Amino acid sequence: MTADKPQRRIIAVGSGKGGVGKSTLSANLAVALARLGRKVGLVDADIYGPSQPRLLQTEGVKPKARNDKLVPVESPFGLGVLSMGNLVEADRAIAWRGPMASGALGQLIDADWGDAEIIVVDLPPGTGDVQLTMLQRHKPAGAVIVSTPQDLALIDATRAMQLFHQAGVPVIGVVENMAGYVCPHCGEVSDPFGSGGAEAEAGRRGESFLGRVPLTLKIREDSDAGKPPAAGDSPEGQAFLAIARRVLTWLDNQ
Template identity: 70%
Template sequence: MTTASDIERRLPDAIAPRVRSVRSTEGVVTLVVDAAGLERSEAAEMQAQLEQLVKSMDGVKEVRVALMADRPSRRIIAVGSGKGGVGKSTLTANLAVALARMGRKVGVVDADIYGPSQVMLLDAANQGVKAEGEKLIPAESEFGVKLLSMGQLIAPGKAIAWRGPMTGNALGQLMDAHWGDVELLLVDLPPGTGDVQLTMMQKFKPAGAVVVSTPQDLALIDATRAIDLFRQVNVPIVGLVENMAGYVCPHCGDVSDPFGQGGAEAAARALGEDFLGRVPLAMEIRVASDTGQPPAAGDTPQGQAFTAIARRLSAWLDGSGR
């Protein structure tokens, strides 16, 4: 019996990006197809081609093709911080992997134009980016997450020396790519509150923002600035995440707090925002990240920390009404 996965694998390259969903139940196959921008004759031809192809497959009794004129609803969650070095990119990659494991169709935009790191975190350094017309086609990592990053478009180690307008154009190309059936885009913002952040929020209007900080006072001051920027442009704050929170000595098991303790949770409480959880300072996270194996892809204690935060984000998405 032909399954939905079998059908998706056999779709023609020219049509596959337009197929939003495939469902196969007791020989009845239903395909939802994005027909936006097509002439009526082109849409009818595509429908006939799909019906003929799928009807020829084993066990298929009936084929139903639903043509949709609008593009899929896609929500954007920005992941930001007021400063660098707080683990924002690592959090973004692991949230994406955890959400994909929960069944969501997730994409990651590495908006840190000058310092892209998602290609390493998601083990996509060798995955080139293709294009269809003027739109880029994201690569898909082995973790079920689609990705676009400047790290896929430039040679390793090459510096990008661009002024503000060029970074805005680059961000636009990454965001406006052919994301297919992706329902949720996580955007790994660069540190600070500059041009890329403003372009993202004003042009692409995120549904919400996750703010990352370490527990130390200096990082919290900058995180507060990031929250203020999101508030100024009416982007809802999903919540704060405290990263590098507590270090367990692998030899004696004692717990120490090199960056302090509970600062982000206290800041969230003071600012009236939700606290999403904390991620420990652990060698395992550093090693896994450097080798492109996000902890959230497994069930280790470190992976479970990311998964717990992803569940809270997922609940926010389901309850936000956006």
């Protein structure tokens, strides 16, 4: 711990629905922010389906406790991580009701984060108990919304935006994930989930557009291997870094 407690701000990453790559975006955003010189922590608030231990190479590592608070697990990518996936066995179902899940989330966020100045919170999909408790008790500085360009995903992303606004949490901006697939053999670009939908929806609602992340085999392979692209200089990594820079510009202007 530093002598002076840092001004710590929470960035919530939400999607309104599952399957849009929110956890991958959260992990890479946190890694990119650390690469840009910020002291970062990440909370995996997806209590029922934690994936950050795999994404950030902390599988099988149990957090310790200090002064009745959890101490984050150190990821090889320069940030601390706390996830239910670090507290329970990988093959164990977490069958908890809302209050238990919300209580667990509180322990993760209120952990001993040391000198971390930014905490990225990977929220579970939807707009239920865990999300509401987090917004009411921990008041994020802002929220990043993740969506694919698909109309069905945009409907749920819009609900997530409304939830944050109702809770008085500003939306930092919208990320369009899985935005275009480049064939590794011929180089042709196709759009299996559509194109530009998230950017257009952000514009209609007066929200900032933070950028696009392509649908590539490399992101899937690197994520499964616990090697977030944001840790490197590939085109995919640069896409995440560009989004992180825009998030930092927003934070620094608050």
